[in-house]
Amino acid sequence: MPETATRPIRILLADDHTVMRNGLRLLLERQPNLEVVGEASDGRETVRLAESVAPDVVVLDIAMPNLNGIEAARQITASRPEAAIVILSMHSDESYVIRALKAGARAYLLKDSAEGDLIAAIHAISEGKSFFSPAISRILVEDYMRQLEQKHVEDTYELLTAREREILQLLAEGKTNKEVAAVLNLSVYTVETHRTHILQKLNLHNVPELILYAVRKGIIT
Amino acid sequence: MGPAEPVAQSRTRLVLLAGFGGLLALMAVGGFDAIQVLRQIQSRNVQIRQVFLTRNRALEHIRSSLYLSGTVVRDYLLDPELAGAADELGRLRTLRSEMASAMDAYGRSLTAGEAEPVQALQAGLTAYWDGLEPALRWSPQQRRRQGYAFVQRVLLPRRAAVLDLADRIAALNEKELNGGDERLEEMFGRFRRRLLVMLAATLSMGLVLAAVAASHILRLERQSAARYQLVMRAQNELKELSARLVKAQEEERRAISRELHDEVGQSLSALLMELGNLAAVVPRNLEPLQRHLESIRKLAESSVQVARNMSLLLRPSMLDDFGLVPALEWQARESSKRTGMAVSVEADEVSDNLPDDHNTCVYRVVQEALHNCARHAQAHSVRIRVRQTSRHILLSIQDDGRGFDARRVRGLGLVGMEERVQHLGGSFQVKSEPGRGTVLEVELPVPKELAAERAPEVQNA
Ligand SMILES: Nc1ncnc2c1ncn2[C@@H]1O[C@H](COP(=O)(O)OP(=O)(O)OP(=O)(O)O)[C@@H](O)[C@H]1O
Ligand SMILES: [Mg+2]
Numbered sequence: 125m126p127e128t129a130t131r132p133i134r135i136l137l138a139d140d141h142t143v144m145r146n147g148l149r150l151l152l153e154r155q156p157n158l159e160v161v162g163e164a165s166d167g168r169e170t171v172r173l174a175e176s177v178a179p180d181v182v183v184l185d186i187a188m189p190n191l192n193g194i195e196a197a198r199q200i201t202a203s204r205p206e207a208a209i210v211i212l213s214m215h216s217d218e219s220y221v222i223r224a225l226k227a228g229a230r231a232y233l234l235k236d237s238a239e240g241d242l243i244a245a246i247h248a249i250s251e252g253k254s255f256f257s258p259a260i261s262r263i264l265v266e267d268y269m270r271q272l273e274q275k276h277v278e279d280t281y282e283l284l285t286a287r288e289r290e291i292l293q294l295l296a297e298g299k300t301n302k303e304v305a306a307v308l309n310l311s312v313y314t315v316e317t318h319r320t321h322i323l324q325k326l327n328l329h330n331v332p333e334l335i336l337y338a339v340r341k342g343i344i345t
Numbered sequence: 346m347g348p349a350e351p352v353a354q355s356r357t358r359l360v361l362l363a364g365f366g367g368l369l370a371l372m373a374v375g376g377f378d379a380i381q382v383l384r385q386i387q388s389r390n391v392q393i394r395q396v397f398l399t400r401n402r403a404l405e406h407i408r409s410s411l412y413l414s415g416t417v418v419r420d421y422l423l424d425p426e427l428a429g430a431a432d433e434l435g436r437l438r439t440l441r442s443e444m445a446s447a448m449d450a451y452g453r454s455l456t457a458g459e460a461e462p463v464q465a466l467q468a469g470l471t472a473y474w475d476g477l478e479p480a481l482r483w484s485p486q487q488r489r490r491q492g493y494a495f496v497q498r499v500l501l502p503r504r505a506a507v508l509d510l511a512d513r514i515a516a517l518n519e520k521e522l523n524g525g526d527e528r529l530e531e532m533f534g535r536f537r538r539r540l541l542v543m544l545a546a547t548l549s550m551g552l553v554l555a556a557v558a559a560s561h562i563l564r565l566e567r568q569s570a571a572r573y574q575l576v577m578r579a580q581n582e583l584k585e586l587s588a589r590l591v592k593a594q595e596e597e598r599r600a601i602s603r604e605l606h607d608e609v610g611q612s613l614s615a616l617l618m619e620l621g622n623l624a625a626v627v628p629r630n631l632e633p634l635q636r637h638l639e640s641i642r643k644l645a646e647s648s649v650q651v652a653r654n655m656s657l658l659l660r661p662s663m664l665d666d667f668g669l670v671p672a673l674e675w676q677a678r679e680s681s682k683r684t685g686m687a688v689s690v691e692a693d694e695v696s697d698n699l700p701d702d703h704n705t706c707v708y709r710v711v712q713e714a715l716h717n718c719a720r721h722a723q724a725h726s727v728r729i730r731v732r733q734t735s736r737h738i739l740l741s742i743q744d745d746g747r748g749f750d751a752r753r754v755r756g757l758g759l760v761g762m763e764e765r766v767q768h769l770g771g772s773f774q775v776k777s778e779p780g781r782g783t784v785l786e787v788e789l790p791v792p793k794e795l796a797a798e799r800a801p802e803v804q805n806a
Contacts, residue, residue, distance in 0.1 A: 141611045147618030154625055187607055192666075214610045216653060219663050219671035235614035236649040239621030267678050274687035274726070 132159040133250050136179035138170040138196065139212070140188045148183065148212075148238065155243055167191025174200045179207055181246050184229070186213040186220060194220075194227045201228025208249040212238055218264055218336070221256075225332035230298055231255035253298045254335055254344060261345050268340035281341055283325045291318045295331065296338030357561055364554040371550060375543035382536045386529060393525035400518045403447040407470075408511050410447070414440045415504045418477055422492035422500075426485075434481060441474055451514075459517050466510040473503045588768045591761075595705055598659045606656040613649045617642060661708075668697030669704045673711055673729060680727075684719040686744075687726040695733045703789055706769055707731065707740055710762045714742040714785050717758060722746025722783060733791070740787040748782050751775040762787075 135152060137160055139145045145163055152158045162177040164170040166189045174182055182200060186193035197209045210231035211224040221232050230249040233241050234257040245255040256264075272279055284292065287308075294304045301319065305312045328334050338344045414437055421433045448470065452463055480488075480495050624638045656662070657675070664672035670692040677688040711729055718724045724746030732739045759775060762785070766773040771789035 141615065143615040144611055144618065147615050147622060150622045151618060154622070214606055214614065214653065215662060217657075217661070217663055217671070217675050219667055219675065223667065235611065236617050236646055238614065239618045267682075270678075270681060274681065275689075 132157045133181055133246060134159055134161045134177070134179045135246065136160075136162045136164065136170070136173055136177060136182045136207075138164040138167075138173075138182060138188065138193070139185040140165045141185070144185075144235070148242070151239060151242065152246075158243070158246065165189075167193065167196040170196045171199045171203075174204055174207055178204070180250055182207055182209045183242070183246075184209055184211050185235075186211060186215060186224070194223050197224065197227040197229050208252075210242070210245050210249055210255070212242070216260060216263060218267070221260060221264070221339075222332060222336050225335055226330070232260055233257045234259050249298070252303070254296065256339050256345060258345060261339050261342070264336070264340045265342050280326050284322060288318055288322050288325075291315060292322050292334070292338060293343050295319060295322075296335045296344045298335075360557060361554075361561070364550075364557060368547065368550050368554055371543070371547050375540075375547060378543070379536070379540060382532075382539070386532050386536065389525075389532070390529055393522065393529070397518060397522040397525075400451055401515070403451045404511055404515050404518065406447045407444050407466075408508065410440045410444045411473075411504055411507055411511070414444075414477075415500060418480070418500055419496050422480060422483075422488050422496055437477075437481070444470060456521060459514070459521070462510065462513050462517060466507070466514055469503075469507045469510045473507050476500075476503050584764070584768070587764060591765065591768075595660070595709075599665070602656045602659040602662065605652045605659070606662060609652045610649055610656070613645050613652065617645050617649070620645065664704055664708055665701075668695075669699060669707055669731065670695050670697070672704070672708055673731065676708070676712060676715065677727075677729060680715045680719065686718060686724055688715065689726070689728050691728070691730045693730075693732040695731050695738070699733075699738070699791065702769060703738060703791060706765045706771075706789065707738065707787070709765060710740065710785070710787055711742060713758050713762050718742075718744045718746060718783075721749070724782070735793070736790060738787075738789040738791055740785075740789070742785045743782065744784075745782045748777045748779050750779060751777040751783070 135158055137145055137148055137152075139148070142165070145165070149160050149163070152160050161179055162173045164173050168190045170182070170184065170188070170193075171191065173179075182197075184193040184197055188196070191199075193211060193213070197211065200207055200209060205228075208231075209227075209229040210233060211220075211229045212233050212235055213220060213224075214235050216234055224232050230252075231245040231254060233245055233255075237257045237259055241255070241257055248255040281289075290308065291304055294307060299307070301312050301315045304310075305315045308315070323329065323334065326334070326337055328337055335344070417433050417437055417440070421430060421437075448463075448467055452467070455463060476499055480491075480499070483491070620638055620642050624635065624642075627634050627638065629635070657679075661672045661675050663675055670690070673690045673692070677690045680686065681688045715727060718727050722744045724744035726745055728741075728743045730739075730741045730743075763773040766787050766789065769789055771787060774786040775783070776786065777783035
């Protein structure tokens, strides 16, 4: 569901690194339908601005003074769930990724790949999808493959039915139960049952973990 | 202490040797001397008694011979019809010679005071026999006439005189014996005094020696106590120093890691961004410029990667941002990626706001242990378990490698781990045997109030 061409995507930039922020602004403002509506250099300011300027997308750094990006994401998600959050960080470890997802972020980018990926990520999340830096996906997938190999365990993905796999992908892309039901022409109740089975079979507990799993499996990028 | 010590040591040795040697020699000499004196006293005693008995016997002999001779003479004079008169005379002669030899024996051992009475006795005896002599040559008529009177007037008084002399000599002999006893007593007295002196000398020398030895031992004890304290203090200082060094090193690593990650990494990322912005405004057809921009971008990208890796290897930011478990999980993945071992982390109830020192300690121990597993163990899999109880963090790192003799082998790695753990008051154990893998076990006490104190927070450089 792309936004109307007339209305640009409103973006809030949050990074304590001025050079970074300036570079980002330059990068974003070159795009025709993106608009930077605010800049913040610490976590609290970000939360405040997210309330006042009502951005569609918040580009969040993790390491920021006063309040870190993950906490800021949590608060913004709580107060303005309609704002989509993309984390832009130097950290490549999965512990950051999973925490960011749990805090409500839909996309996770490495700063060194921002230049190539940020635009795509912003478009993806403003459409309700998830997005990850290819570098991050690669790391996660490789780790997962090695674990499977070393432990000689059965790949739990094999336990899923074709329908479940379909639903897994849609959920991981960021669709709600209702949206999935609409796409697959099922009842919301059925989708919910499938979702529960999927989480059980994969030994996962929530959607962020499910998204991380999907990235590891290379189902989404 | 120092170079003066051996000299002092040899001097005290000399003093002790001389002291004990002298004491022993004194005791030996004293004992030997006492035995000698006792033997002297005893032989003297025996001698005195022997002399007394011999003389007494001689006197008794003289006395009895005297009586016998009196009786014989009386019988001879008063009984003129005596059958064996000649025999009687013979007997008398025998008696006289016996008396003379007894007298001779007596006269051989004389003290100064005895000479005169003994000579008197001898003279008395001679006079006695000489007085008898004429009567013995009397005819039976003469004997009948004058016998009785001779017996009464000559024989008995003379015999009485000689007996008197003999009594005097016996008394003298007795006196001599008593005198001998007195001299013995005196000897005993002298011996006792000598013994006392000896005893006093030995005792006092022993006392001096004991005092010297005791003071020396006490001094040694004091010295060794002082030295022990010195060593202990030095050891504690060393431990403190090494802990401070470790802490300083950790701080340094943390600072450099942050700097690399936040400053270098971010700047390079910003550079990449600007490169992108620049590339966007440089016309597509300026081929060489675009190529240069591309190669700069590649360079910056790999530099970011290097900075990120170095930063993580120095000190993973997860440790400070999210606590122990994410950092351990990262390390397990990293180690697994580099070495091919299957490294698993099982964490149970481990809080994400443990004290910084504890996080660092556990993290570094695991790091070092994984290093050993990779380098020495030839392990296929390593199992890291962390558990938190109300008072402790329990950590175990178990590998299925070739093991080693944990009681004998200890390198800087293991010593360093142990030191870290002990600095936080914990215990560190290595359980391993060749061929049976290795288990490291760590138990760290956690202050309760500390465990609940801090909230996790992502910090900024
Ligand atoms: N997990 C293990 N499996 C087999 N052997 C081990 C293991 N850990 C230690 N060792 C043995 O114990 C020795 C001492 O280990 P330690 O870590 O103290 O020193 P190091 O590894 O030799 O040197 P350093 O750690 O200072 O680089 C090692 O050389 C190795 O022989
Ligand atoms: Mg070692």
